[in-house]
Every structure is written in C-alpha cells, then in structure tokens.
Amino acid sequence: MKILAIEASTEALSAALFDSAQPDGTAEVFEIAPRAHAQRLLPAAQQLLDQAGLGLADLDGLAFARGPGAFTGLRIAAGLVQGLAAGAGLPVVGISTLAVVAARALDQIPEAGRVQVVQDARMGEIYTATFARADLPVSDDVERVMAPADLEVATGSDTIRAGNGWALVVESQALAEQTVYVEAPHAADVARLAWPMLRDGQGRPAAEALPVYVRDDVARKPGGSR
Template identity: 35%
Template sequence: MDARRFLAMDTATEACSVAVSTADGVQEEFVVAANGHSQLLLPMIKRVLDRAGITLADIEAIACGVGPGGFTGVRIGVSTTQALAMARGLPVYPVSSLQALAATVPQPQMLAALDARMGEVYAGVFCQDAQGIPQLQGTEKVCVPDAVDWPAAGQWWGLGTGWQAYHACWQGAGILGWSGDSLPRAEAVLRLAQVRYQAGDCGISPISLEPHYIRPSLPEEQQK
C-alpha cells in the first residue's frame, strides 16, 4: 500500500473537510457550514481528487474523523467512508476528531474542547510525542464545562469551540492561551492515519468502522 495515496474526511463538527495525499503533496478543501454536509461531501471529494490529478481508483486507504461531534455529521462521514471503501475494497482508519483538532496546532501540550451543545463539551488532554503527534492523556469525555478536570499544572494551550463558549470557566495559571475558532481538519486526520500506517497499522475493514459519539443520542437517552 502506498502511504502517499490516502483520502481523508472529517464532518464531525460544523466544518466539512476533505484531503488527499499523493507524491506531490496534500490537497485539502475545508468549509464551515452549519449543515448540509451530506450535499457538500461527495462534490468536495471529487474536486480534491481532480486537483490532485487522481481518481478514487488510485486511493489506497481512507481515513475518517469518527467524532466525538454532532450525531448527523459523524454519521455522514462514517457512512460515506464505508461506502467508498467497500466499493474499492480499501482499509479504513478511524481517527478521533479531538485528536485531529489537537493536530492542527504546533503546541506540545493541548486542552482540546468542542462545544457539544446542551451545555456540555467534548474534552481531551493531549501531549505531543517525539514525532510531534498529539497523544491522548487519559480518556476523552463529555460533561458540563465545570466538570472538566484539566491538569492543574503545566503550560497548556486550549483550542476548539468549547473554549470559545466556556473559556471563562477554565482560566488558570497553567493556561498559556486559547484559540476558540479551531476545528478538526481532514489534513490532520490524513496525517494521523499515515503515521499509524507507517508504524505498521494496516487499518480496519470498512464494515467495522463505527462512530465515536461518547454521548448517547437523544432517542437512546429517552429509552433509559
């Protein structure tokens, strides 16, 4: 498998993005849209492939941001990845959208938070490894902002829409700063998947790809 020919997408948030890599580099398309990801995604994939000068037949693997994020957006990315990968017999690489968010900034220690609506946030603590890849410390969680247990010491950078909404709850001595407009990008999803491939990870079958919601959907909550 050629690690250079990966297709990646992330639709877990209000951002819809697609990226493809070839020997000549990475092509990415990124748009922020409140909804409409189902109409945007396939045309974006075609445009990015066209700009790269290749077709889906040239792709060797597909990486997908699987959440946490909006239920509809995550499902669109997962189902599209499954359909394209099954049609071509390709392996897939699920990538945490919080990890992809953390991979968008060159900071060694990051507090990633996405606005989960309903007064909650998706949150994760990440530290860069020797390769500059953000690695999760502990577990990702969804909770009210006051319940997020950010590290009490250290020099941390906050990023994500959760910081835009709730930064007043989290100001502390260890916070260097924060960027509230950061969103996961397909380029970061692609890069994280390629690092895993180069480390010997062969991906999974598309039928095994599942959303990483963390929080139960409203119908699931109502069934409790």
C-alpha cells in the same frame, strides 16, 4: 502512499488528499457549511481527486474523523467512507476528532508539549481530552463528555488549549479569557495522523468505519443520567 480523508464533526466540513511523497503539499477543501455535509462532502472529495487526476483505485486508504462531534455529521462521514472503501476495496482508519484538533494546535505552537482540547457538545456540555505531542493520536486520558463547570483546567506551562468549547468553560467557571489556538478540525490533519497507521497495516475493513459518539443518547436532557 495516497490517502483521501473526510471530516464532518462540527459545522465545518472538509476533505483532503494526502500524498506521503509530498506531505507538506496536502490539498484540502474546507467549508463552514452547517447542515450541508450530506450535499458537500462527496463533491469536495471528487474535486480533489479530479484535480490530482486520480481515482479511488489510485489510493492506498481512506481516513475519517470518527468523533466525538455532531451526531449527524459523524454518521454522514462514516457512511461516505464506508461506501467508498467497500467499493474500492480500501482499508480505513478512524481518527479521534479531538486528536485532529490537538495535532493542528501543536503544529502552530512548537514549544508546547501538551494540548487540552475542549469541543462544544451542545446540550450545555463539552467533549474533552488532553493529548501529549509524542503520543498523538492517542490521548493522555479518556475522551469524555461533561458539564463545562466540571472541567479541571490544565495549568502546566507547556500545555496549550484548543477547541470550540472553551468559551463555555470560561463562562461557567468565571475564568479569564483563554488563548485558544485552533477551533475547527481539518481533514488534512486526519490524513496526516492516519498515514503511519495505514503504512503499518493498521487499516480496517470498510464495515468497521464507525462513529464514536462518547455521548450515545443524544435525546436526553442535560444533567440526566449517562
């Protein structure tokens, strides 16, 4: 099964080409490119297809990081995947950005059983959820947005931390520095998490490739009503 995956939830962007026959050989283009997602994502995806000698018709599905994350990046990724999937008649899977970060962190630390992910939501807030290794990509709790001072920091011995928002938690709660294993999501992990879902027929039509913002009102002031 061949899957093209797109990720644009943060200042980083990435595209990955996954083949279930060689799951450890996933090809990925990854860049830190603020405000360049619209210009760079499609060329990155095309580069991977060209290098593999494949076209969209050779794929079995598309996957993308559905959020939460930067509103503009999420819309760009969803729009790109919608267009490609509609044109090629391919199924789509959206994966939580927080789960994508969690998966990479748990890969790095085999002895960890859970990971608490905290991503910078801007406007003085964070996105957060906790994931158990056995349940990925499903979260232990609801993805939510909150002030970093309100986060209940997990203290279990088998729980690690990941995400680019931990510095906000450390500062707001006057904590000791925390060991954070992964900050940026990667499209390679989007594809890896999407594979079992596409394999099991859980792909959705192109029109259902929609972002999940968690915080819907980007224009509100921090501390305002949700």
